[in-house]
Amino acid sequence: MKLTKIQRAELKQKFGGHCAYCGELLGDKWHADHLIAVVRDIETGKPSKPENDVIENLVPACTACNHNKRSMSLEAWRDLLAHYRDVQVIRDCSQVRHLVRFGLVKFIQEPIVFYFEKMGIPQAILEAERHG
Numbered sequence: 001m002k003l004t005k006i007q008r009a010e011l012k013q014k015f016g017g018h019c020a021y022c023g024e025l026l027g028d029k030w031h032a033d034h035l036i037a038v039v040r041d042i043e044t045g046k047p048s049k050p051e052n053d054v055i056e057n058l059v060p061a062c063t064a065c066n067h068n069k070r071s072m073s074l075e076a077w078r079d080l081l082a083h084y085r086d087v088q089v090i091r092d093c094s095q096v097r098h099l100v101r102f103g104l105v106k107f108i109q110e111p112i113v114f115y116f117e118k119m120g121i122p123q124a125i126l127e128a129e130r131h132g
């Protein structure tokens with residue numbers, strides 16, 4: 001959905017100007033992200049779940065989070081982030097393995113909690129995703 005300038009300004013402040021996912025303070029370049037994905041048809045670009053293309057389902061996101069999340073569900077993305085931490089970085093990045101051996105990098109084994117979960121978001125949205 002196309003937001004007006006005012007709607008976009010209000011959305012940016014939904015979490016005090018922070019990315020809904022990582023909590024980074026948003027600059028001038030940020031995205032209005034569908035919390036529950038609107039999967040688009042590759043050819044037409046039309047959403048296959050138009051019911052999710054509503055302002056209540058939009059959150060402000062930094063470009064890095066928006067690009068990494070793509071059209072994943074929150075739980076799939078959470079699992080992917082844990083995979084980066086628990087498997088992929090150690091397996092694929094020798095520089096990180098060196099830094100870990102020297103005690104210069106430590107991974108925090110805590111649950112991955114999105115910024116909006118810490119700040120609170122209407123439960124109805126999360127319930128809607130769970131029941132898909």
Ligand SMILES: [Zn+2]
Nearest residue numbers: 019022062065
């Ligand atoms: Zn972010």
